[in-house]
Amino acid sequence: MANLQDVATAAGVSKTTVSRYLNGSLELPERTATLIDTAIRALDYTPNPHARRLSLGRSDTIALIVPDISSPFFAALVGAVEAEASDMGLALALYATLNCPERELSYLDLVRKGHADGLIFITNHASSPDLSAKINSLPRCVVVDENVLDTHAPKIFCDNRQGGWLAGRHLARAGHRHVLFVGGVDQMVSGERRYAGFVAGMTEVAGADLRIDRSCGPYTTEAGRAAGRAFAAQSPDLRPTAIFATSDELLIGLYEVLGQSGIRVPDQVSVIGFDDVGPLHLFAPAVTAVRQPVRELGQRALRLLTRIDPQPAEKPPSEELLPVTLIERNSVAPPIRPFNRNANSEES
């Protein structure tokens, strides 16, 4: 079946032109309009029902609120939404909150007062009642990547628990029994689920004979460096033999400090990451990591948004989980020494 691109190519114009012409938001010279109409008839093209549906909105503009545009993960997610919006002939207005709750609230006000047809909301910290209330006051919203508790909006996350499970099972199978989990406070659904999955994955292979240390914190490079410094400060005999850094930022900070401390990966410590958006395949050594389906996350968020009717959303809200995959590279090896519960417990 012909798609928008086929029509655009046949008519010698861009996909955006065809979309906006179809949803009535673009006036065209008669000659161009005729070219498009002819192409549509010739190819028997049926416009994307979602784009057409949403274009019944006021503005053909979608808003997206994201914590930190300079994080590779969020940047890739936003890029995916932008590409999908372009295909649908929709404009996308982006707002970056720096993950600051107050800025989130003022941007939510801006979006509500503004003329966007809907909002894709992404936060990177624990929920608050203020935040939930404002999100619930929007007619059309999708919550992506990190949950906001007590919101009626449909949600799309990656399968954080599966990701943690894959990482835990992988390290346990490599022989690791004393490991360090870095990141993800329990108040964040992503952190809670990644940790629960990680424990389950390790336990499934190793049973109860293991020890999991945890360094909680935000998904930032600085938090990764702090975890790396704390790790390097431990006596080599008592250190965990593997580390699970649960975001690209955490991993980058951790890798920096391990390198500066002369601690070799994977000879002296195994490392596994999460997100796999940054160019981890070029790192020294290339990083084994759980890959988030970041493009699908962005595409499905926008598609879902265009299907929501502006009416009180169902409760409980729908929650869609996208599968993650383990990408094996060169940062995981067998442990440098066998697990000794007693020795490893002394310091704790």
Place this chain on the structure above:
Amino acid sequence: MANLQDVATAAGVSKTTVSRYLNGSLELPERTATLIDTAIRALDYTPNPHARRLSLGRSDTIALIVPDISSPFFAALVGAVEAEASDMGLALALYATLNCPERELSYLDLVRKGHADGLIFITNHASSPDLSAKINSLPRCVVVDENVLDTHAPKIFCDNRQGGWLAGRHLARAGHRHVLFVGGVDQMVSGERRYAGFVAGMTEVAGADLRIDRSCGPYTTEAGRAAGRAFAAQSPDLRPTAIFATSDELLIGLYEVLGQSGIRVPDQVSVIGFDDVGPLHLFAPAVTAVRQPVRELGQRALRLLTRIDPQPAEKPPSEELLPVTLIERNSVAPPIRPFNRNANSEES
């Protein structure tokens, strides 16, 4: 002298609250207002004149149009503008064009029809009359990173020529005489200047006894892969001994292909990059690169924007160049073999 943060800390509120309170865009409970007023008096704080000036605009909202939010360089640039806007108590609406001229034009219309007080415009392709005309129709705009010809708006770029010169001089000093320049079509000011500077830097050290091949194209990972494949396909005896990849994306694509082709950096070919925003310090080997002052670029763009009066801009427009620096790491070594003009010229 006390700054916004001092007042915010003393009053126990955020910088954003203080700014928006000061520019009248935020109603506060009397108690909070009193806390801020007291802190301002106690610290003898004078509000940022630019923020105050701009807040006389209609919306306290700035628009930023950027080609590709998922590129590390643009993501970091946007993040810097967002941080500066937050300090000034301004909202920032972002629009990503996917570097598609048509989408740029429709976003420019959106911004003009919208209620932003000003626009920071960033493109990543050669200029067009349509684009210049639309930009000139905006009351308050700054053009950043890449020039748009025939626009009256003030411009802020990194010193592209200096960056090319630093890279060329560095490779020539390492002994390279036959090198490959990847990226930057001449129609883009950044490409033209990086290339001119590169030739000047090499010539300054090596005189006329050198050969510079050039692989023109956009600053994308795919263009980097293509250049890498073409390089790998050459007979080892005829290849350039060093490559200048003039963006992080180009470098990432190039590094991928060199690795897959088993061509070792720097033993078999030296590589130098440009931008240095991505985590090039963690690559195998760590990449020597010209670093762009990406944060300063974003900060100065917003500060400059707040100083523009909405009136016909002066011509010729001002052009500010921010200095770049060479970061030496491990990807440049002496050439694998001496330069032989005749041998190296056979294939061309």
